[in-house]
Amino acid sequence: MHTLDNDTFASTPGMISFKPGVWFKHDRKKIISLVLFLLTSVLFGFFVTKIAFLFVPVACYMNWYYWIAASEHFTADSNGGIVISKNPTLVAVSTNLAKFGGDYPVIKVIEYKPSKFVRVGDRIGTIAVYEAHEDDDGESFINHWVDFEPIPIDYATDDRSEIRREIARYSDEQWEDIESGVSQLTKPYSPGLYRVHIADSDWCTTSR
Known part of the structure; x- marks a missing residue:
């Protein structure tokens, strides 16, 4: 994970209360490995x-x-998501x-480990940070991000009230954009980033 760039602002910033205990259930292997590294350094010392x-430092x-980085991620750009596949x-x-x-x-398809039963078509909330192209150093300016990382x-x-409130913030246009974009994907779906509406957007004029 990366901390947020102070010069970058989300168009729809996330408005939830980050709970470390809940996040631990999602990323426990990484968290335990970091804690073990610290404890091992102290004990060996x-x-x-x-x-x-x-x-130790x-x-x-x-x-x-x-x-x-984990807590800052959930203050970044909030976007709706639709369940498009089970199993x-x-x-x-x-x-x-x-x-x-x-x-x-673009459409980003991500794997999802829901905390409750979900069906195809269900709507969820996600919050994402954006990744710049490795060549975008100011001298070789690229006017679009290369990827984004939405996390449920x-x-x-x-x-649940915070989650419902966040989902209610998304416009009908956002949900329509997802449905329209997914209609251009090939089944069976697989995780990844997909450019959509290529002929009707600026994708048709860029090679990156």
Whole structure:
């Protein structure tokens, strides 16, 4: 995960209360490995070699950075998602990857581990951060993001009223964009980023 760029602002920022205990259930392997790294560094420092203490600040920073990045993610761009498949459960999320104008519509299909029973067609909320192209360094400006990472809201909170409120913020146009984009995908669906409405958007004039 990455912390948010201070110069980047979400068009629809997430408005939920991040709960570490709920997030732990989603990413427990990563969290446990970070904690074990810290504990191992301390224990080796006390009982094996003092050199191990050199790893303690690194381990502390990694743990701190992880939780800052996780909590900040859920203040980023909020988007609706629709369940499009079961076994595995897949969700389609739409967005426009344009940075400062233009039209770059995409559908991101992600795997979803729901906290309750869901059916195809059910709507969920997600919050995403955006990834810039590796060549976009200011000198070689690329006017769209290369990818985005939507994460379901119920991975970060179990407050059903907050989840319902967040979903209610999405416009009818957002849901229509998802349905329209999914209609252009080929079955069986698989996770990935898909450009849609290529002929009617700025995708038709870009090679990246």
